[in-house]
Amino acid sequence: MMRSLIYLxxxxxxxxxxxxxxxxxxxxxxxxxxxxxFHMYGIIGTAVxxxxxxxxxxxxxxIKSFYGEPIEFQPKEKSVPRYLIGGFIFGLGWALAGACPGxxxxxxxxxxxxxxxxxxxxxxxxxxxxxxxDKLPH
Amino acid sequence: MNxxxxxxxxxxxxxxxxxxxxxxxxxxxxxxxSSNLRTFCTICGAGKSSDFFQFDWKDQKWNLIVVLGAIIGxxxxxxxxxxxxxxxxxxxTVTELQGLGFESAGAEYLPDELFDAGIxxxxxxxxxxxxxxxxxxxxxxxxxxxTSGHAISGLSNLQWPSLLAVIGFFAGxxxxxxxxxxxxxx
Numbered sequence: 001m002m003r004s005l006i007y008l009x010x011x012x013x014x015x016x017x018x019x020x021x022x023x024x025x026x027x028x029x030x031x032x033x034x035x036x037x038f039h040m041y042g043i044i045g046t047a048v049x050x051x052x053x054x055x056x057x058x059x060x061x062x063i064k065s066f067y068g069e070p071i072e073f074q075p076k077e078k079s080v081p082r083y084l085i086g087g088f089i090f091g092l093g094w095a096l097a098g099a100c101p102g103x104x105x106x107x108x109x110x111x112x113x114x115x116x117x118x119x120x121x122x123x124x125x126x127x128x129x130x131x132x133x134d135k136l137p138h
Numbered sequence: 139m140n141x142x143x144x145x146x147x148x149x150x151x152x153x154x155x156x157x158x159x160x161x162x163x164x165x166x167x168x169x170x171x172s173s174n175l176r177t178f179c180t181i182c183g184a185g186k187s188s189d190f191f192q193f194d195w196k197d198q199k200w201n202l203i204v205v206l207g208a209i210i211g212x213x214x215x216x217x218x219x220x221x222x223x224x225x226x227x228x229x230x231t232v233t234e235l236q237g238l239g240f241e242s243a244g245a246e247y248l249p250d251e252l253f254d255a256g257i258x259x260x261x262x263x264x265x266x267x268x269x270x271x272x273x274x275x276x277x278x279x280x281x282x283x284x285t286s287g288h289a290i291s292g293l294s295n296l297q298w299p300s301l302l303a304v305i306g307f308f309a310g311x312x313x314x315x316x317x318x319x320x321x322x323x324x
Contacts, residue, residue, distance in 0.1 A: 006165055007200045011207015012214065014158045019215030020142075021151030025225045026248045030235065033311040036228040039148050044289055046152020047159070051294025054160050065166040074168070076282065076292055076299035083299050086281030087288075087306020093273025094307060095314035096266060096322075098248070100285040101278060102171040104271075105205050107248070109212025114253045117264055121271025123182070126175040128272070129279040130190035136280065 018106040026098025033095050081137040093125075143221050159290055167200060170287035172278035174198070174205050216247070223247040238323040266322065273310075281306060 018024045021043055032040035057063065058071050065071055094100050097118045099107060104122065107115040146154070159169040176191065177198040184191035216223060224245050235243035242250040250256075257263040278284040281303045283292060289307070292300025 003165070003200070004203055007167075007203040008207045008210075010158060010161050010165075011204035012211040013154070013161075013207075014204065015208035015211015015213075016215040016219060017146075017151060017154040017158065017211070018208065019212050020146040020219060021148070021154070022145050022225050022247075023151065024212070024247075026252065027225045027227045027231075027235070027243060027246075029311075030315060031227045031231045033308070033315045034231060034234075036231045042148030043152045043155065046149050047155040047290050048293045050153060050156035051159055051290060052296065054156060054163070055294045055296075058163065066164055067166060069166050071163050071166065073295050075295075076288075076297045079299065080302060083281050083288075083302035084306045084309075086277050086279070087303040088277070088310040088313075089273050089306075090277025090281055090284065090303075091307040091310020091312075092314045092318075093270045093275075093277055093310075094285075095311035096318075097270030097274060098252075100171075100274060101175060102208060102284075102286055104274075105171075105208040106212030106215070107253075109209035109214075110216035110247070111213070112248050112253045113255070114257050114263075114267060117267040118271035118274070121268040122172075122175050122275030122278075123178050123271075124268075125272035125275025125277070126172075126279050127179045127182075127184050127187070127191075127275075129276045130176075130179065130184060130188035133188070133190060133280070 014102065015106045015109060018103045019110055024099060024103035024106045024110070029095065029098045079138055085137070093122075097121075142219055145226070155290060156294075159286075159294065162204075168287075169291045170201075170283055171205070171208075172275070172284040172287060174201050175275050176279060177202060238319060240323075277306075277310070 022028045023043055028040055031037045063071060099115065099118060104115055104119050162169045177195050180191040180193060180195045225247055227244060232244035240249045240251050252263055252267065288300040288303040
């Protein structure tokens, strides 16, 4: 119960951040792909620089989770085609819908209900991947 | 506290996202939002069509709670922490978007032309939103993650597969906007 509350609070903080950063704005995504503003690059860049420091510190000092368990990082499976092709398809969708999987949910809460069509599409796309994935190069 | 009602600058936003990743690591979880789409499929019975969906979705309950929080956070951010939600994009981008028929550029958070309540009777827009979502869902699972899993978590852990995925994200996004937008919206 306590843990669920913590996840909920982290999610709320994430949702507020996505909305207030304007990372959930279709316009910001368009502007990013056009290289017309630094805003989105600043956001992702700051998050990654701090993220690298956070991960290094956790590894170096073997920091444990609040529950005393070791914090583990799963290395990504080695491959080239799945990341480039999958990433390319994701990018096509990201630029068209203007929302990636986090902001999609933020926008439901913000009251933009047509985003539900995007979410339904994303679930269908995930489902389709599960069906055809054995036939795809990975 | 007035600053909080304004759009957050990039350095505050970026730090907040790193904070989300850190908090999730500290509770023993990983930051990755697109995994939830797979969980939804499993809950809807997709395990019958592919073993990819045969897992105990209850292990992912924590992430669904994060999603619920993200929805609530979107409500709080837009209804209680914003005076004006118009996104102040580059004036050059505004002019360009207006040329493509997006009259609401510079005046709204999302384009009315795609996200206004009036779109429910517009089959073209419904199809575009569904197609965009479909490619996001398909591509995220194929690439094994989305912006949070690859661009943030993966790059933070210096994973070169994540860099490949991010290169893919940008290649796809640029093809869509530079080559396909003029066809779709021109």
